[in-house]
Amino acid sequence: MVVRPVASRRGCGSAGVTLSREPAWVRHAVWWHVYPLGFTGADPTGAHRWPGRGLAHLRDWLDYAVRLGVNGLALGPIFDSTTHGYDTVDHLRVDPRLGGDAAFDELVAAARARGLRVLLDGVFNHVGRAHPAFTETLALGAGAPRAGWFVPTGDAGPDGVPRYATFEGHDGLVALAHDNPAVADHVAEIMIHWLDRGAAGWRLDAAYAVPAAFWARVLPRVRRAHPDAYLVGEVIHGDYADLVRRSGLDAVTQYELWKAVWSALNDGNLFELAWALKRHDALLETFVPFTFVGNHDVTRLASRLREPTHLAHALVVLCTVAGTPNVYYGDEQAFTGLKEERVGGDDAVRPAFPTGPDELAPHGWPTYRLHQELIGLRRRHPWLHAARTATVFLANTRMTYESAAEGQRILVALNLAADPADLPAPGAVDVLAGGGDLREAGTGEAAVRLPARGWAVLATTDA
Template sequence: MPGWIETALWWHVYPLGFVGAEPALDPAQPPAHRLRRLEAWLDYAADLGATGLMLGPVFAASTHGYDTIDPFRIDPRLGDEADFDRLVAAAKARGLCILLDGVFNHVGRDFPAFRQALAEGEGSAAARWFRLHWKRGPGAEPDYACFEGHRQLVTLNHAVPEVAEHVVRVMTHWLGRGIDGWRLDAAYAVPPTFWARVLPRVRAAFPEAYIVGEVIHGDYGAIVAETGMDAVTQYELWKAIWSALNDRNLFELAHALDRHNGFLDRFVPLTFVGNHDVTRIASRLADRRHLPHALAVLFTVGGTPALYAGDEQGFQGIKEERAGGDDAIRPEFPPLPDGLPPDGWPLHRLHRDLAALRRAHPWLHRARARTAHLANRQMVLVLEGDGQDLVLALNLDDAPAALPAPQAISVEAGDGQVIDPGAAGARALLPPHGWAILSRAG
């Protein structure tokens, strides 16, 4: 894993929604140059404490960006290649890295090779790119493998060298244009052997590139080892955070953190409490008073954290399983940060403060979480790494709680106070629904 990722904090943006692009591409329209709107938010991202932009799809696509038409061209609804180069330069001037979303499991129906395969038939060179089953009868379209039943997302044939060569070309092209890494969309749907063939070729040209795969279920450690990725998305921890807080069952979180420690022995996962595919954390939590608790976990446990744009302002949004069901979680942002509603800025300040705390303790990137006290509604975690430690205390109860916090000396973030600071019997006194990050003696 490249060394620079150890201090990374991603601000995750879904560009097509962020800039208010049309829901479908009109090839007759000229480039709209909307990427320039994102430039106006770079100072906001840097001030928040982010060190990089994790961008959703930016390549030419038919609708939502995951139905790619041309991965070598910026989507005209966002602008053109000059707009992208300008965004990269502006981000780098502020110390922000760029991570792009690589959709390499499937393409859109308007992808040229797929159109060519339909036009030229079963024996064509283009037909090798896809998993096609040709029907009998003149003019009949073949059946084809598609992504999770979505017929507009045509699965590539990862067994042929043409597809591997294509993916290597795309990845190295944009790395050469100044990006710093890739998020591999639906990486779980692609055979691990494909990544094992492709990624070494990419790394040979760009050894400092960071590559993280979208993986929801499965053996995370084995997937990293078999594919050569640096990391995968930590959906297990995401689910445990909001579920444990909603059920006031912190045993679930403790169990997930034990598994998380095991992952950290093999790789450093990408951690998050929200992204472009899930209900926003402010809507997911049954009790908004527990939003700081979720953030305190995200910013103290080992991992490479990512913040989904708008979550730091408390944006609401529920994902629905229907056409257009992602619209609420992928909204348009105002042209400038000062157009944000005023009630979101206190939460923004909390994000910024927690980002500063993590920046002051870079060892947290690989920190292990040891459970020092556990009940349904209370938890004390000791975060340890490189001979250093912090304590995280959580209270989900309607009553105050005095929780054991041996050797704790002061509150670094959150609320409450330390009783008998520095002593073996030190306790963290938390108010109802309170939390605190504590420093310890020595």
């Protein structure tokens, strides 16, 4: 086993960061991320178009979300689409499978009454093949009024129908022509329309596939109408900070940290996590990332982790490092689900929720209570939103790190091993969450003894 003591950067980042765009309220935001078509039991194939339980079903779960501790509801796609929501056919109409526009208005009002903001999912890289602008283009060719919204490839299929650029080769997802000012006008109008209707912001789907210059044209118009809107892009890889600077986004999704968390836990290699946290820290010079340990596009955390108790370690990291945290619905109940690369391969990670909490399995509630504990800690320490993280002690399966900002500091101790472990905790004075035996509290020699696969969040003399 490799063991390495690391010099503490005590007080690092105590002044926090200054962000040029992010609305002030985001500092306190913790989102519950829901994929509405799955949550409400709608048919994701689109074969059955009748309204099911709709958004009214989600409205019935808002009190559950409030008890969890979140203060925001991040929705997957809700607009009229052919199948799974990402093949939109009308951005100005809520999908009938979800109950239509009235159901949206009722959900926003109910959420607002409980102090919950609503984030919408904007699919503006592409549209579905059944979108009226595309069907008329296929019918009328270059003379169609909105033919310029799409990008012809210059060839035709076996049936002689001209081909157009698509999203990552998916024939049902037709890419928009982002250099066309009319497309920028249309997207800006859509975003402003739903912000006018009560949304607090947008998650911009596949933002990595859209030229940054497009967002730089659209987003200032949105902000002029709604200065407090939160605008975050889905970005999987690449130079996150550079994209934020060029696009004008408030934030992007932190896939790099997501991957490092579960990979480090599975491999017993906390050096990977420590390295990812250094890179995460560097992003804070530009923006605060949109953080998560699960979402609608990946295998459930409880299925991904080889050791079930490591789910707690993943959640501890999410709630104690910088970021705007998101909890994917069902993860708070330790739901399992494997994403597969096939038609319908997302269904297992996008399940329906039952009529009410009493119908959830008993074994999930300890994980719910763990989420309550750690989200509560996060909400009581809002400075963690932009805190800098530094490694204090590092070994393959043991780690102590500190998170610090605004003159505040906590320590986090992780033990992945099947045996108890002693970890340095300089300056620790109390256990805020988790469990451990703190020794020589308040001194530079303080240490915490963690149980097998244990963890602790520790208050310090700086707090």
